[in-house]
Amino acid sequence: MSDDALEAELRRAVELFDPVPSELLQVAVEAYALRALDAELAELVFDSLSGPSRVRGDRAPRMLTFQVAELTVDLEVTVTADGGRVVGQLMPPGPAEVEVLGHRPVTLATDELGRFVYDDVPAGPFSLRCHLAGATVVTEWITV
């Protein structure tokens, strides 16, 4: 049997024994309806997990910065056994409502300085929708 024929058979075996789980397909289909048409997208401009690989066993919090126009969202994510603890700061500072999107959606209020804490973020996809005076900003998805 040629390499190509063998590979074709292996491809069939993979499709049989390791298919995309159907519930995942459904989540991806639904992602379309959930996309924010009304919000500005704050891009991930810094992530401490990018770049040169970290020392193994390094337990320092993950630092992330999202940015759109003059607004930045700084996050510090401390990994826990089944998720993470997120400390955030909006700049320029000010009160805002922050929706946490993902497996366990919740709405938080920042303090007067634009700070917020969420202790119990489940592992998985994570994004924030921030309602500010006169604007709604959504951060790019990351995986906690």
Next chain:
Amino acid sequence: MQGDVTVDRDSTGTLFRAAVDGETAAWKSLVEGLSPLVWSVVRAHGLRDADAQEVYQTTWFRLAQNLARIREPDRVGAWLASTARNECVKVIRTARRVSPSDDPEVFDRAADGRTPEQAVVDAEEASMERERMRAMWQAFQELGENCRRLLRLLMASPPVSYQEVSATLGIAVGSIGPIRQRCLRRLRVLLTERGFR
């Protein structure tokens, strides 16, 4: 199921533009056509099931969020592959996760479980063919980690580019062909040991 929808580069671009314009059905076709590609990239990193599923979801959420910003609709498959790869690398670097090679669960999935797809095969195909596919899957899992990762990535549908394979596995583009041949040779030996040829 996944064989029903094939997405070539032309139709990918067309579907993508329709999805940008708000056509839900086009998005669904994109998801069905390109999900096996995303899944193969994630699997090639040897993530645990739970992590693999999270990365798959983040990847599609990111595409939905970035629809209006993708400059080359025909290359959305490549965009998905590199996004999934970047997310996999970050998940592997997250302190919670063990290194993939320490994790015995990685390639155990579904070896003996009966998926709906397999049930269909049971009904439609002779048992010899079924046994052969099972032997193929078991032989695949006995390969070394490097061969499993390479072959799993090359099984992607639609296929990933050799540049993407190189970036994912950290091997030179020129080495992919020879390593693939060697891995297939080993697979053939394992299959022969099980009485198949």
